[in-house]
Amino acid sequence: MNRRAPDDGPERLYTLTGGRSRAGRRAFDLVTLVVSECNPVPGMQSEHAAILRMCRHPVAVVEIAADLGLPVSIVKILLCDLLDAGRITARHPRPAPVKAGLPDTELLKQVLVGLHKL
Numbered sequence: 001m002n003r004r005a006p007d008d009g010p011e012r013l014y015t016l017t018g019g020r021s022r023a024g025r026r027a028f029d030l031v032t033l034v035v036s037e038c039n040p041v042p043g044m045q046s047e048h049a050a051i052l053r054m055c056r057h058p059v060a061v062v063e064i065a066a067d068l069g070l071p072v073s074i075v076k077i078l079l080c081d082l083l084d085a086g087r088i089t090a091r092h093p094r095p096a097p098v099k100a101g102l103p104d105t106e107l108l109k110q111v112l113v114g115l116h117k118l
Contacts, residue, residue: 035055036052048082061079
């Protein structure tokens, strides 16, 4: 999409984040899904606008960083800006429910049968 040139220096990244080096109190995982809640508006920072256009459907943070050609740490800061402004929604993946005790024995039997067939 808006891939950056590899020669983007630290000055550019400093400018993008307003000098911030951390995402703040809200943490985004690499697999957090981001969804736009609005369209870009005139005068908006180009990276913010690109994120809003890209996230019309759920997109993982790592995919946003790859498409923008920016480090994940910088993208997380930009996402915090958009989240604080109410322009995006972050959907954190839910971990699979963990059963108390051992894994399902039937599943283990099927895996063992499959291994024997190899």
